[in-house]
Amino acid sequence: MASTDDYDKAANDIRRPGTSQADGVLDTRELIRHATLAASSHNTQPWKFRIQQDSVTILPDFSRRCPVVDPDDSHLFKSLGCAAENLVHAAKAQSFSADVRFDPDEDGVVILLHRDASAHPTDLYRAIPQRQCVKTAYDGKSLEAWELDVLEKAGERKDVRVIMLLSAAQKDAVIDYVARGNIDQLTDRAFRDELVSWIRFNPNEAIRTGDGLSGRVSGQPALPTWLAKWIIKLVLTPKGQAETDATNIKSSAGVAVFVSREDDKAAWVEAGRAYERFALQATALNVRTAFINQPIEVRSLRSNFEQWLNLSGENAQLMVRFGHGGTAPFSLRRPIDDVVLEE
Ligand SMILES: Cc1cc2nc3c(=O)[nH]c(=O)nc-3n(C[C@H](O)[C@H](O)[C@H](O)COP(=O)(O)O)c2cc1C
Structure with a gap:
C-alpha cells in the first residue's frame, strides 16, 4: 500500500x-x-x-x-x-x-x-x-497595481487577451455564473461519472495511474476507491460546490478571463499558452491560481456570459481566479516514456 x-x-x-x-x-x-x-x-x-x-x-x-x-x-x-x-x-x-x-x-x-x-x-x-492549481481559499487581499499589470501582460498572446475582473460586483456576478454552471454539470449523471472516473481517491491509485485529480491535492483523506465513490455521490452537490466556489472566489484578489478572436484548434492552443504563461508569472510572483471554467464549459451559459463580458465577436476560453495564499500538495504525472512516441 x-x-x-x-x-x-x-x-x-x-x-x-x-x-x-x-x-x-x-x-x-x-x-x-x-x-x-x-x-x-x-x-x-x-x-x-x-x-x-x-x-x-x-x-x-x-x-x-x-x-x-x-x-x-x-x-x-x-x-x-x-x-x-x-x-x-x-x-x-x-x-x-x-x-x-x-x-x-x-x-x-x-x-x-x-x-x-x-x-x-x-x-x-x-x-x-x-x-500548481491551488483550489482552496486565498487571503482575501488585493494585488498591487504593478502585479496586476505584469500578470495581464503575461497572459496576452497573438489574438488572445485577458480581461481582469477585480471589483466585488464583478466577482459576485462570476459567483452567480459559476453556481449556475455547477447546477447544470452536477445534476448531469454523465458529467459526474466522467469526473469521478478521473478522481484518484488514494495514493495507490494516484501513483499507479500517474494522472487524474488526486484526493491528496484537494485535501481529501485517502479512502478505498469503492467507499470513496459511494461517499462522493453524497457530498458532490451543486449547492455544496456553489458555496465552496463562492467562498473561494470572494477570497481571491481577482478573476482573469482569457478570450480569443477565433474559436478553432489554433486559437485553443494559443489560449492554453496564454493561461500557462499567466500562471508561471503568477507563480514567480508567489500568486496562486485556480480554474473556474463552468460558465464557459456549459454551452447554454457561455453566450450569456460572453455578453456580460461585453465581448463582440471574441470567445471566452478559460477563466481563473488568483490571489495570494498557501500552497497545496502537487499533482502527479505519467513517466516520460509513456508520452514519447517512438520513431
Ligand atoms: C484546459 C484546462 C481546463 C481546466 N479546467 C478546470 C476546471 O474547470 N476546474 C478545475 O478545478 N481545474 C481545471 N483545470 C486544472 C486541472 O485540474 C489541473 O491543471 C490538473 O489537475 C493538474 O494539476 P496542476 O495544474 O496543479 O499541476 C483545467 C486545466 C486546463 C489546462
Missing part, C-alpha cells in the same frame, strides 16, 4: 530541479519533462511528444479525451498549448529559442528549436516545477 509520503516523493521527483545546459546539445527529455508539468484538463495529460532533429511535435492523445465536459476537444487542445508554453521556457534554459505553430495537417503543435546563445534560464522557467 502506497502512503502519502510515497505520493509526495513521486510528486517531488518529477519536479526535481532542471539541468540547464548551454553546450549546444539539446536534452529533449528534459524539455518534455518540463512540458508535462503543465496544467491539463482533469490532469488527463492528453499529449504525445514526437522528437525529431531540431523539433518537437506535441500531438493529441484522443484516448484521454473527456467527451462530456469537453465535447469539441477544446480543453484538450488548450492543454497542448499549456505543455507547449512550458517547453518554450525549458528550451530557453538550454540556450535554444523556439517557434511554435499549430499544424492542421498533423493536428498537433510543432515546435522548431534553434540554437540561440542569448537565450537563458528565466524566472518563468524556474517557476515551471512550482506552478
Whole structure:
C-alpha cells in the first residue's frame, strides 16, 4: 500500500530541479519533462511528444479525451498549448529559442528549436516545477497595481487577451455564473461519472495511474476507491460546490478571463499558452491560481456570459481566479516514456 509520503516523493521527483545546459546539445527529455508539468484538463495529460532533429511535435492523445465536459476537444487542445508554453521556457534554459505553430495537417503543435546563445534560464522557467492549481481559499487581499499589470501582460498572446475582473460586483456576478454552471454539470449523471472516473481517491491509485485529480491535492483523506465513490455521490452537490466556489472566489484578489478572436484548434492552443504563461508569472510572483471554467464549459451559459463580458465577436476560453495564499500538495504525472512516441 502506497502512503502519502510515497505520493509526495513521486510528486517531488518529477519536479526535481532542471539541468540547464548551454553546450549546444539539446536534452529533449528534459524539455518534455518540463512540458508535462503543465496544467491539463482533469490532469488527463492528453499529449504525445514526437522528437525529431531540431523539433518537437506535441500531438493529441484522443484516448484521454473527456467527451462530456469537453465535447469539441477544446480543453484538450488548450492543454497542448499549456505543455507547449512550458517547453518554450525549458528550451530557453538550454540556450535554444523556439517557434511554435499549430499544424492542421498533423493536428498537433510543432515546435522548431534553434540554437540561440542569448537565450537563458528565466524566472518563468524556474517557476515551471512550482506552478500548481491551488483550489482552496486565498487571503482575501488585493494585488498591487504593478502585479496586476505584469500578470495581464503575461497572459496576452497573438489574438488572445485577458480581461481582469477585480471589483466585488464583478466577482459576485462570476459567483452567480459559476453556481449556475455547477447546477447544470452536477445534476448531469454523465458529467459526474466522467469526473469521478478521473478522481484518484488514494495514493495507490494516484501513483499507479500517474494522472487524474488526486484526493491528496484537494485535501481529501485517502479512502478505498469503492467507499470513496459511494461517499462522493453524497457530498458532490451543486449547492455544496456553489458555496465552496463562492467562498473561494470572494477570497481571491481577482478573476482573469482569457478570450480569443477565433474559436478553432489554433486559437485553443494559443489560449492554453496564454493561461500557462499567466500562471508561471503568477507563480514567480508567489500568486496562486485556480480554474473556474463552468460558465464557459456549459454551452447554454457561455453566450450569456460572453455578453456580460461585453465581448463582440471574441470567445471566452478559460477563466481563473488568483490571489495570494498557501500552497497545496502537487499533482502527479505519467513517466516520460509513456508520452514519447517512438520513431
Ligand atoms: C484546459 C484546462 C481546463 C481546466 N479546467 C478546470 C476546471 O474547470 N476546474 C478545475 O478545478 N481545474 C481545471 N483545470 C486544472 C486541472 O485540474 C489541473 O491543471 C490538473 O489537475 C493538474 O494539476 P496542476 O495544474 O496543479 O499541476 C483545467 C486545466 C486546463 C489546462
